[in-house]
Amino acid sequence: MKQTKQKNFSIEFFPPKTPEGVEKLRVTRAKLAELHPSYFSVTFGAGGSTQKGTLDTVLDIRREGHDVAPHLSCLGSSRASLREILTQYKDNGIKRLVALRGDLPSGYGAMDFSSGEFRYANELVEFIRAETGDWFHIEVAAYPEMHPQAKSPQDDVQRFVAKVKAGADGAITQYFYNSDAYFRFVDEAQRLGATVPVIAGIMPITNCSQLMRFSDMCGAEIPRWVRLKLASYGDDTDSIRAFGLDVVTQMCERLLAGGAPGLHFYTLNNSAATTAIWQRLK
Numbered sequence: 001m002k003q004t005k006q007k008n009f010s011i012e013f014f015p016p017k018t019p020e021g022v023e024k025l026r027v028t029r030a031k032l033a034e035l036h037p038s039y040f041s042v043t044f045g046a047g048g049s050t051q052k053g054t055l056d057t058v059l060d061i062r063r064e065g066h067d068v069a070p071h072l073s074c075l076g077s078s079r080a081s082l083r084e085i086l087t088q089y090k091d092n093g094i095k096r097l098v099a100l101r102g103d104l105p106s107g108y109g110a111m112d113f114s115s116g117e118f119r120y121a122n123e124l125v126e127f128i129r130a131e132t133g134d135w136f137h138i139e140v141a142a143y144p145e146m147h148p149q150a151k152s153p154q155d156d157v158q159r160f161v162a163k164v165k166a167g168a169d170g171a172i173t174q175y176f177y178n179s180d181a182y183f184r185f186v187d188e189a190q191r192l193g194a195t196v197p198v199i200a201g202i203m204p205i206t207n208c209s210q211l212m213r214f215s216d217m218c219g220a221e222i223p224r225w226v227r228l229k230l231a232s233y234g235d236d237t238d239s240i241r242a243f244g245l246d247v248v249t250q251m252c253e254r255l256l257a258g259g260a261p262g263l264h265f266y267t268l269n270n271s272a273a274t275t276a277i278w279q280r281l282k
């Protein structure tokens, strides 16, 4: 596996919904800024759920002087509304985006891929390039363990390659706990001509039931031995965190040593676990 030498280190937040959440995120961000990440990213709710929150959070981060990458999803959005968002970001000097299809929030019923102006993320990447040329550095999503709705792993890698060919500069993976799946995915994508950096998405382990729930939804596999070990700790959160720190740090070490070009931390707006992993890696 060949990827670039310089390691990228980015940190993801979601837009808080309450004034208390905004304040808590400011504190979290100040702590994580001390780690000097390459940039912060802010998620975006498809179907209109958190869009203003994303912009507000992105502008807060920008005002603090950090590089920031808003996520932008296209499912359920019109060209006109996305054009407006792109213009706002451009006018505010934002140079990065994470471009996604998105998932409609629960309550929207089954997803209808035939209606709407966008169906897949490659169409969003094409649209951004057509509207704004090379202004934005665009990351797209990658799924080392396959996206849950994909036809097959092979088809999913081909869809990933299509996003790169549409103009993506790089990718961030869904989180995983199996580094072989990552290396294999990157090798296959490279064989099919997608040679952009694929940053490994890292979910620290701090809470057993939350992790199981998220992983079921997004198709990330928790290895059996990890699940059993976590379950054996019951309510002992200190042991869960200590074990999670060991498992995730060791995986990060393997990823970086094996050529991964960087790590993207899913923080869930908390600083402690990401900071602990980062300090151990140093």
Ligand code: FAD
Pocket (backbone or CB within 6 Å): 042, 043, 044, 045, 046, 071, 072, 073, 098, 099, 100, 101, 102, 103, 119, 120, 121, 122, 140, 141, 142, 147, 148, 149, 150, 151, 155, 156, 159, 163, 172, 173, 174, 175, 201
């Ligand atoms: P796509 O690349 O469009 O793929 C979606 C599915 O369709 C895959 O199964 C793929 O194999 C298949 N596919 C693609 N193209 C075609 C085609 N032409 N024909 C048939 N099948 C096709 N969600 C949010 O709502 N907001 C966020 O901020 C957000 N941030 C994320 C950040 C990262 C790093 C990651 C990994 C995910 C994020 N997500 C976010 C979740 C993401 O939106 C979902 O996983 C979504 O279901 C797929 O998005 P995608 O961009 O990967 O879609």
